[in-house]
Structures are given as C-alpha cells and as structure tokens.
Amino acid sequence: MSAVIERARQLRKLIEQASAGLDDRTASEGYELLPRMKTDGSLIPAGHRINWHGKVLRARTALWANEENTPERAPELWEEVGYRQGIRVIPAAIAAENPFGKGEKGWWGEALYESLYDANVHTPGAWPEGWKRAEA
C-alpha cells in the first residue's frame, strides 16, 4: 500500500473520531465526515450517528451492525437528526417554543420549503399557504 493511501486511511479514522464531537447541525453540513453504516457485526451504541446517503441518522438504540439493521431494512432503529445539510428538518409537529421564522428554510420530506411567516408552527402539509418551495 502506498504512503498516500496509508495516510488517508489514518486520517479517515481521525476524521470519524472527531466527527463524533460535532453538533447535529454541523455534522449534517459535513455528513461525509461521519462513518457509514458498516455490516461487520460490531456493536453500534445508542446515539451513534452515521452518514446514510447524505442524511445523518442516529441509532435510537444499541444495535448490531448487520444487514438486517440498516436504516433501509430497519428504519425503526434509526432517526434522522434535526438537520440536513445544515438546514432544519421540519418535524411532524413543530413545537411552539421552536417555530420557524419568516424566510427560514426547512426540509419537508425530500423537498425544501421556506417559511413565509414568523413564528410558523404549521408544517407545509398542514398549512401550505405558510410555505413556499425553495432551493438549497
């Protein structure tokens, strides 16, 4: 193995270790920094975050890293963190203490929306008039 490849492998391990200390928003901006889901049979602790096709997912519970427990096969074991690419994911129910401000963007499913009002606590599904489609 060449020195460059070997160094890249060493640095990648450090990158993944360091990524554990990032907050969710920052981690979602640099999702490539997070480890990918492995299927090597190792134990994934609860709260462990992974890069799943550009989304940052967190293990809801401790689980084994195998094919049966991937987010695709067992979505109930994973939850998306509150951000995607540094932008908030709009929850099914927006808490009153954490509303969306006018002009603030949010992910609703795979689409990006922008709130048209301040203190917006309604989702694009519940109140389409309160949002418009946006670009990342």
Place this chain on the structure above:
Amino acid sequence: MIGAIVKNDIVTGLLVINEEQIEEMQTALECEIVDAKPYGLIEGDLRTARGWTRNVGGEQVVLELQNGEEPDSYELAMERALAAEEQAAALKEYEEAAKILLGEEEA
C-alpha cells in the same frame, strides 16, 4: 523504447514497449517490432532493399539515420510518455485517497 509495428515491411503503428516484452508482443500481434528511433519511423514507412523509405509527395525517399536528439525526438517522446504514465498512476492514487478521506471507501 518506441517500437514500430511492422507487417509486410510496412510500419502499421507505434507503441511504447519494454525491450523484454518485444518477443511476447510480436507473437501476440503477429508482427515484427523494431526500434523506431534510429530512422524516426512513423506509420506508413516502407522497408525496401534500399533501406527504410517514406512516401513524400508520391516518391519513396530513403530515410537517413537520425543523429542527435531533436526536441521532438522519439527519446523525448518516450520520456514524456513514461512521465505521463507515472502522473496517471499518481493521480489514480490521489483519487483513491480522496475517496477514503470522504468515507466513500472502507478505511
């Protein structure tokens, strides 16, 4: 070296080749491979009883042995080709390293 692929006394192409590979390549391509450098052979040159010749304006001109190293000589061309190969290999290595750093390949 730069080898000239010769079939029926006509140069049909050029290739970069190590001397130890010549025999194997001759068998594989069913041709003769000669050093292109001394006469600066190119595709279409013809070997005759008078020596290597080239069609220039419809006339077969006998090629002279080349002396010295011209800026566009085969020696330099070979060096450039080998350097390009090394650069391509290094680039591939850096591409792989980038994939590892981005987590696209198992570290």
